[in-house]
């Protein structure tokens with residue numbers, strides 16, 4: 001068993017809470033309702049506290065025979081705390097023989113209320129950040145959707161000892177709900193060369209969900225800013241994005257990587273559309289071919305990207321009509337001037 005590292009709590013905070021907790025526990029130890037108040041207060045408890053039986057007793061049943069197997073807990077990141085720190089006193093549950101899961105709190109029943117409050121005792125920053133995301137706002141994914149606190153690394157698909165999830169693990173986890181992005185991502189060089197996972201760009205505990213801002217190219221330049229991938233200087237980006245796109249990603253959006261490399265997949269309501277996670281650019285000639293075939297045209301990297309060369313959504317660039325073959329052919333000529341990755345220069 002590893003010891004509890006209080007890396008996430010300031011000592012003064014812990015002390016203040018323990019003082020408050022001493023009062024809360026003393027007052028509430030007398031009734032079942034009171035014990036619930038203690039539980040919800042988030043105060044750490046110990047095996048000797050009223051109504052508590054201790055982790056070994058829980059595991060006597062929770063070994064996979066008559067009740068769900070939680071033995072892995074003892075090898076995991078939460079081994080230093082007790083089952084009852086999160087589930088509350090279990091004496092009643094045990095006396096009832098555990099029957100039907102009676103008389104024990106299951107935080108999973110209140111994933112957007114109780115669960116974050118519980119985790120917040122020790123993971124304040126992650127809870128505060130997550131609360132600002134679409135996952136919390138849409139009541140779509142809470143802490144226990146992505147994390148199994150009873151497992152070694154507390155991540156559902158991690159291998160033992162906190163190994164970060166691999167690409168396959170992320171695709172399984174996130175792909176349950178984000179099918180389009182995940183299918184496309186699996187085709188991208190980022191996945192096939194195993195150089196980036198969903199988490200390289202997305203952090204579910206930050207309001208933006210991004211590991212760095214996409215609007216000023218920092219997100220991509222975490223890796224593509226370096227000498228290795230050839231876009232290390234402003235000049236290099238300028239050449240790559242064509243003479244008409246001087247570097248100004250955060251202003252006009254010219255040279256913003258995601259505008260060209262992550263086009264919206266729908267022409268309508270582009271802001272809400274999924275964005276291309278193959279990271280391939282889409283040539284205007286592809287759009288022209290779709291129109292010629294009588295299909296609804298797919299936005300391309302020039303026209304149809306929000307804010308750029310699309311007459312439907314005027315931005316800073318020259319507007320073109322996404323639905324016009326002639327306009328797409330004009331754009332194609334410009335497109336072909338772009339995509340020249342500068343030669344790597346050895347100094």
Ligand code: HEC
Nearest residue numbers: 057058061066067083087090094097098099100101104106
């Ligand atoms: C006497 C055996 C036994 C002991 C000891 C025991 N449990 Fe259980 N527990 C069960 C059984 C049986 C279930 C119901 C399983 C099912 O329905 O699949 C259960 C269900 C649960 C549930 C799910 C409740 C729900 O609403 O779904 C939780 C949480 C739980 N136990 C936690 C604990 C904790 C924490 C301890 C130690 C304090 C503990 N158990 C000790 C037998 C036991």
Ligand code: HEC
Nearest residue numbers: 058062068070073078081082083086107108115144148149
């Ligand atoms: C850090 C807090 C925490 C600790 C410690 C903890 N649990 Fe849980 N437990 C949860 C949460 C959150 C859920 C609901 C989400 C889920 O199912 O994983 C849960 C759900 C459960 C369930 C019902 C889900 C199922 O698999 O049927 C059981 C049973 C359970 N816990 C038993 C235990 C036992 C036994 C221990 C100690 C060995 C323990 N828990 C320790 C937070 C905790």
Ligand code: HEC
Nearest residue numbers: 004005007077081118119121122143144147149153154162
């Ligand atoms: C009483 C304190 C406590 C509570 C409550 C708690 N945790 Fe933890 N958690 C810890 C400690 C301590 C670690 C180990 C930290 C470390 O090794 O840096 C940890 C580790 C983790 C990790 C792995 C972190 C890493 O760096 O590998 C995850 C994920 C996690 N907890 C999720 C949760 C979730 C989700 C909840 C709520 C259901 C929760 N925890 C509740 C104390 C707690």
Ligand code: HEC
Nearest residue numbers: 116119123126127130135141142143145146147164199204
């Ligand atoms: C949509 C999935 C998802 C949700 C929802 C989620 N997490 Fe995470 N969490 C992750 C991923 C992915 C990582 C690993 C990030 C990495 O490897 O850099 C992680 C890492 C962590 C860690 C380890 C420290 C860190 O930041 O790397 C903790 C602690 C944690 N999460 C707690 C929580 C808590 C508490 C909640 C609920 C408020 C929560 N998470 C909600 C996916 C999620």
Ligand code: HEC
Nearest residue numbers: 134135138140141145173174176177178198202204208209
């Ligand atoms: C249980 C379902 C579920 C899981 C699992 C899940 N998500 Fe989500 N996610 C959603 C829903 C629902 C939304 C909100 C969609 C909307 O508002 O249109 C969302 C929104 C997002 C957004 C957009 C955020 C915004 O502000 O618009 C990103 C990025 C995202 N998820 C990434 C991830 C990643 C990365 C993972 C895996 C670590 C993941 N999600 C796992 C359901 C899920």
Ligand code: HEC
Nearest residue numbers: 189190193195196200219220222223224257258261279280
């Ligand atoms: C975690 C690092 C990382 C991040 C972040 C990243 N990339 Fe990459 N990317 C790479 C690496 C490494 C390669 C080269 C892989 C190879 O050639 O095997 C690559 C390759 C590419 C390719 C070439 C595809 C091909 O067919 O050759 C494109 C396009 C690309 N990335 C676009 C982007 C964009 C746009 C962003 C930002 C949204 C981004 N990348 C963010 C690491 C990253």
Ligand code: HEC
Nearest residue numbers: 171174178181182185196197198201214258262273274275
């Ligand atoms: C190289 C960086 C990068 C990687 C890797 C990445 N994404 Fe994204 N993702 C983005 C950017 C940038 C956006 C926002 C695009 C925009 O709004 O212009 C985004 C948007 C999203 C959204 C919001 C809806 C949308 O499509 O705009 C979801 C959901 C999402 N990503 C899920 C995932 C999942 C799941 C994975 C892994 C399978 C993943 N992403 C991998 C950069 C990335």
Ligand code: HEC
Nearest residue numbers: 217220224231237241245254255256257260281338339341
């Ligand atoms: C104005 C549109 C545009 C912008 C902005 C843009 N690119 Fe490109 N990029 C392209 C085109 C076009 C290609 C060539 C694609 C092809 O040939 O299939 C390309 C190719 C690439 C390649 C692949 C090179 C290869 O070897 O195959 C990478 C990597 C890349 N871009 C990264 C980036 C990054 C990182 C940014 C932001 C700093 C960025 N791009 C900004 C249009 C753009």
